Amino acid sequence: MSYDRQKILETDRKHVWHPFTQQKMYEKIDPVIIVRGEGLFLYDDAGNQYYDTISSWWVNLLGHTNKRVSAAMKKQLDTLEHVNFSGFTHPYATGLIDELREMIPEVFTRYFFSDNGSTAVEVAIKMAFQYWVNKGIKGKNSFIMLNNSYHGDTLGATSVGAVDLYHATYKPLMFDTIRVTAPYEVNPTEDYTFDAMAEYDSASFEPMRKAMEENKNSVAAVIVEPILQGAGGMKIYHPEYLNDLRKCADEHNILIICDEVATGFGRTGELFAFMHAKGFKPDIFAISKAITAGFMPLALTVTTEDVYNSFYGDIMKTFFHGHSYTANPLACAAAIETMHIIKENNYPHAKHEVMEHFHSRLRELQQFDFVGDIRYKGFVGAIDIVKSRKDKTPFDSNRNVGFEIYQESLKHGLVLRPLGNVIYWWLPMIVERADIDIIINKSIEVIERVISR
Ligand SMILES: Cc1ncc(COP(=O)(O)O)c(C=O)c1O
Known part of the structure; x- marks a missing residue:
């Protein structure tokens, strides 16, 4: 199926009022047009693939377009x-x-x-x-x-x-x-x-x-x-x-x-x-x-x-x-x-071992001075992004680091949608160890890029 990108963006810009969004922040940025989902991924109109690490506002449990549910x-x-x-x-x-x-x-x-x-x-x-x-x-x-x-x-x-x-x-x-x-x-x-x-x-x-x-x-x-x-x-x-x-x-x-x-x-x-x-x-x-x-x-x-x-x-x-x-x-x-x-599938108990792996990958993030606190439970994990944990300094409040991380993540095939300066992952039951490795590695790459600007 083909999409008229310009028409979608025009209607969106002129007539759509998005939830939890300061529309002015999108004055010069186009929203990503998502046209399809499958498993862990969302796909945009150009065919780009994104790991949906926030389970689409925490609703997605079994990956996108699960065949049995559909x-x-x-x-x-x-x-x-x-x-x-x-x-x-x-x-x-x-x-x-x-x-x-x-x-x-x-x-x-x-x-x-x-x-x-x-x-x-x-x-x-x-x-x-x-x-x-x-x-x-x-x-x-x-x-x-x-x-x-x-x-x-x-x-x-x-x-x-x-x-x-x-x-x-x-x-x-x-x-x-x-x-x-x-x-x-x-x-x-x-x-x-x-x-x-x-x-x-x-x-x-x-x-x-x-x-x-x-x-x-x-x-x-x-x-x-x-x-x-x-x-x-x-x-x-x-x-x-x-x-x-x-x-x-x-x-x-x-x-x-x-x-x-x-x-x-x-x-x-x-x-x-x-x-x-x-x-x-x-x-x-x-x-x-x-x-x-x-x-x-x-x-x-x-x-x-x-x-x-x-x-x-x-x-x-x-x-x-x-x-x-x-x-x-x-x-x-x-x-x-x-x-x-x-x-x-005996969810979530059958996934405890994968959850443990997720937690151990999160604990490893202690090595980064820009990682403040680290929290996790099951398939939910979060880190606070700070200027320096060692010096106990938060990030400059004039800089919307969370939003910058969100924007950068999209360029790396990942949806990170921080809450302020809290970066979190909210993963579906179908996620496996290898996916977690990719998601955490990509996330850190994105965060490092943003904070080194
Ligand atoms: C704990 C909690 N309660 C209630 C709600 C509201 O749910 P809804 O957005 O479906 O109205 C949310 C949404 O994120 C939530 O996290």
């Missing part, structure tokens, strides 16, 4: 494309839940569909709030979140966000929240974070304990990205923190929401990131992104019989929430096949 969707296309999910059900939704029930602890009995990560979080927030209303407990109108949290861009999700760059502007529109010092900010280590599995520092939980104790009557829930905060800078914390959170939440009648939108389906080395904390279970958790391996928007908010039962009965207890594309059958078909593939 076949399942093609079959579904001629069967049922959509039906409203209020009053009707369909085997594609229930089939997906049957699959998920085999992967998720039994205590989670209720699954509420929506269509993206932000909506799954929005549902969780409203559910937690209304849980207390339905139980007749008044005044629980607030939420606690950790510094650097990111939960999506709708207003509820924004309210529980704590990355000032993304969230501060909208403050006047937000409901009340309590922002708590993140675990890694308490007694921060001089050493590298790596997988944050150094001995658990129980002092790291104290700010959270204090906030929960002081606000127990006004807080409906604590919301966390378990173990790994993504958009806030790929920050990693010890799983034991979640067990402390559970104990404290039970003492103070506060619910726990885990946002597994990014971390779900194996990316951190366990099927869900909260599973790194043995025995820990949230009250509600949100999943999306990788659930369809990147084929279709779909999300679920998963909860317990206890939460569900508080909504059961009186009309005023109803959960008045729904989206037009709730439980879209095409998305469900993609998700069912994705679950089959995860199970048949």
Whole structure:
């Protein structure tokens, strides 16, 4: 197929408003026109190949255009494309839940569909709030979140966000929240974070304990990205923190929401990131992104019989929430096949050895003075780019090094899309040791080129 490059760029420049993009930065730069994806690669209109090291905003799980998922969707296309999910059900939704029930602890009995990560979080927030209303407990109108949290861009999700760059502007529109010092900010280590599995520092939980104790009557829930905060800078914390959170939440009648939108389906080395904390279970958790391996928007908010039962009965207890594309059958078909593939391949456990290799390659980056901290969990890895780790100097804030690295990476057949000066890799399950070597070697070549300018 041929593409009219000039026409695409003209329409894009004149009429498209891209997400999370300061459009002015593209005044003199053309966006890359991606026309095809296969496996680990994206291809542009000129046939250039790029390693997709960020799994296309963390949705891609099995490589691009996985043949089995695309076949399942093609079959579904001629069967049922959509039906409203209020009053009707369909085997594609229930089939997906049957699959998920085999992967998720039994205590989670209720699954509420929506269509993206932000909506799954929005549902969780409203559910937690209304849980207390339905139980007749008044005044629980607030939420606690950790510094650097990111939960999506709708207003509820924004309210529980704590990355000032993304969230501060909208403050006047937000409901009340309590922002708590993140675990890694308490007694921060001089050493590298790596997988944050150094001995658990129980002092790291104290700010959270204090906030929960002081606000127990006004807080409906604590919301966390378990173990790994993504958009806030790929920050990693010890799983034991979640067990402390559970104990404290039970003492103070506060619910726990885990946002597994990014971390779900194996990316951190366990099927869900909260599973790194043995025995820990949230009250509600949100999943999306990788659930369809990147084929279709779909999300679920998963909860317990206890939460569900508080909504059961009186009309005023109803959960008045729904989206037009709730439980879209095409998305469900993609998700069912994705679950089959995860199970048949024993993902993510079958990839632990490859993950270890990834981690050891990341640890080697200590040799570079421009590498600040190094963090990893499963197939997610990140490094902070600094002027000098030895001299403890950050990069000049007037220079957008992250953006320069992004631009340079494209010239080297790689998509690196840094978060500020944090370079990260978010790899799909199909990645092998040799791919990791190429990706890390190329990445370092790109970074060295940029910082030596
Ligand atoms: C942890 C987390 N929650 C929620 C979201 C929002 O998901 P979506 O972009 O599908 O609305 C994201 C997106 O990156 C995320 O990382």
